[in-house]
Amino acid sequence: MAHLLGNASDAAGSQYRRWLPACGVPVKPYYEQDGIAIYHGDNQDVLPDLEGDALVTDPPFGIAWARATWDDDTTAYGAKMQWLVTESQRAVRNGWCFVFQAMPNVARFHEWFPEGWRIYAACKNFAQVRPTGIWHSWDPVVFWANGEAPRNKDGTEGVNRDYFVGNVAGVFGDRNDHPCPRPRDTMEHIVAIASLPGRTVLDPYAGSGTTLVAAKNIRRRAIGIEIEERYCEIAARRLDQTVLQLGV
Numbered sequence: 001m002a003h004l005l006g007n008a009s010d011a012a013g014s015q016y017r018r019w020l021p022a023c024g025v026p027v028k029p030y031y032e033q034d035g036i037a038i039y040h041g042d043n044q045d046v047l048p049d050l051e052g053d054a055l056v057t058d059p060p061f062g063i064a065w066a067r068a069t070w071d072d073d074t075t076a077y078g079a080k081m082q083w084l085v086t087e088s089q090r091a092v093r094n095g096w097c098f099v100f101q102a103m104p105n106v107a108r109f110h111e112w113f114p115e116g117w118r119i120y121a122a123c124k125n126f127a128q129v130r131p132t133g134i135w136h137s138w139d140p141v142v143f144w145a146n147g148e149a150p151r152n153k154d155g156t157e158g159v160n161r162d163y164f165v166g167n168v169a170g171v172f173g174d175r176n177d178h179p180c181p182r183p184r185d186t187m188e189h190i191v192a193i194a195s196l197p198g199r200t201v202l203d204p205y206a207g208s209g210t211t212l213v214a215a216k217n218i219r220r221r222a223i224g225i226e227i228e229e230r231y232c233e234i235a236a237r238r239l240d241q242t243v244l245q246l247g248v
């Protein structure tokens with residue numbers, strides 16, 4: 001069932017519809033309210049028509065993850081990441097890009113991501129102790145700047161800390177039917193360092209919408225793309241439950 005909420009999604013003056021001219025027909029966002037929009041579709045079709053000030057996204061892991069309901073193919077993964085980097089360079093001309101990754105692929109990052117990439121550590125306060133080593137207690141988030149990324153008033157980088165210990169237990173409090181929602185506090189931290197208030201953050205692998213909820217919470221605009229409608233529905237419901245902070 002399509003989640004047609006938001007008074008603006010049917011309005012002729014939708015600010016997001018005009019960003020999709022290449023499709024030939026107007027594409028209506030699945031959700032559009034309070035500066036946050038969700039497109040239901042394949043990001044390969046939708047992202048080429050979008051622009052933003054930062055990219056914060058959590059793609060498939062590329063490790064044939066058993067619980068993935070999407071294609072988590074390992075062989076085509078490098079090409080997907082290279083596509084994402086190329087698109088980011090078009091869509092975010094001057095800004096930060098943060099892309100969640102999985103530790104088993106760490107040796108390939110230099111093939112996929114632009115020169116100068118670094119790793120932000122998305123740590124977990126409730127690590128799952130497994131016999132497989134450390135990689136269940138934090139996830140690498142590859143980040144880089146396209147063009148002139150925003151800086152602090154004193155000229156230093158906006159990214160002033162490259163780790164955050166997220167409340168993973170809080171994810172269970174937020175429990176939804178997506179198999180791997182990110183901790184909301186981690187996403188708020190990343191969105192905060194990646195973008196300035198009022199600016200637009202793109203998430204082309206939106207899942208249950210944690211990036212979008214984080215953006216709304218800290219007064220950013222955001223556009224998400226998600227291929228599975230049931231996850232769009234969860235994201236839309238979560239956004240409806242999030243009270244808009246003043247000043248967006």
Ligand SMILES: C[S@@+](CC[C@H](N)C(=O)[O-])C[C@H]1O[C@@H](n2cnc3c(N)ncnc32)[C@H](O)[C@@H]1O
Pocket residue numbers: 041042043044058059060061069070071178180181182204205206207208209210211225226227228231
């Ligand atoms: C790792 S999950 C993101 C989870 C998200 N960070 C959250 O907190 O819920 C990746 C998401 O990308 C979606 N996805 C995979 N391929 C896609 C595509 N080609 N276009 C749009 N979404 C896609 C999947 O359905 C999945 O929900």
